[in-house]
Amino acid sequence: MPENEQKIVQKIQQGNLQEFERTFRNFYPLLCHYATSFLKESHVAEEVVQELFYQIWKQRQKLEIHTSLKAYLYRSTYHNCMQFLRKKKQESKYEDYLKHQPQESSSPLESLNEKEIYDIVQDTLVDLPDRCSQIFRMSRFEGLKYQEIAEKLSISVKTVEANMGKALKAFRNNLKDYVGIFLF
Numbered sequence: 324m325p326e327n328e329q330k331i332v333q334k335i336q337q338g339n340l341q342e343f344e345r346t347f348r349n350f351y352p353l354l355c356h357y358a359t360s361f362l363k364e365s366h367v368a369e370e371v372v373q374e375l376f377y378q379i380w381k382q383r384q385k386l387e388i389h390t391s392l393k394a395y396l397y398r399s400t401y402h403n404c405m406q407f408l409r410k411k412k413q414e415s416k417y418e419d420y421l422k423h424q425p426q427e428s429s430s431p432l433e434s435l436n437e438k439e440i441y442d443i444v445q446d447t448l449v450d451l452p453d454r455c456s457q458i459f460r461m462s463r464f465e466g467l468k469y470q471e472i473a474e475k476l477s478i479s480v481k482t483v484e485a486n487m488g489k490a491l492k493a494f495r496n497n498l499k500d501y502v503g504i505f506l507f
Contacts, residue, residue, distance in 0.1 A: 459490040
């Protein structure tokens with residue numbers, strides 16, 4: 324990485340807000356344009372790029388850039404766009420699945436079971452340690468792979484696996500009475 328970029332990254336790592344804002348202003352329009360080429364919607368591209376800069380600032384002390392700053396930002400933008408598209412595709416598949424399911428009116432007992440299960444899932448998520456809950460949500464609700472979660476949180480894949488194991492064990496324990504109704 325060029326020396327001037329190394330200084331910029333060091334200043335950001337140290338919490339220099341002016342340097343971070345200058346970097347944001349320099350790259351934001353370019354990265355939004357780049358993201359729009361993948362996402363086709365400028366407002367979505369802006370959200371993806373804003374989230375990237377938010378994550379950089381939030382995890383600035385752990386920031387490691389081995390290439391140029393520009394290459395890092397473009398590669399991260401590309402990765403986040405692909406992640407967004409995968410999530411959108413997964414949501415679309417689920418919506419299609421629901422559309423093709425027969426519309427049955429649920430009985431009061433089924434509605435009660437669904438509510439109980441929902442409450443148990445929410446309570447379990449609240450009871451889990453914050454990091455464990457976050458990892459579970461990223462995996463199951465956002466559709467991220469363990470490697471992606473590890474990169475996003477700057478932790479090892481083994482840590483992700485261990486936390487998922489804890490979360491799944493908690494869900495198995497809390498939902499053991501509903502095994503026939505709800506397959507996790």
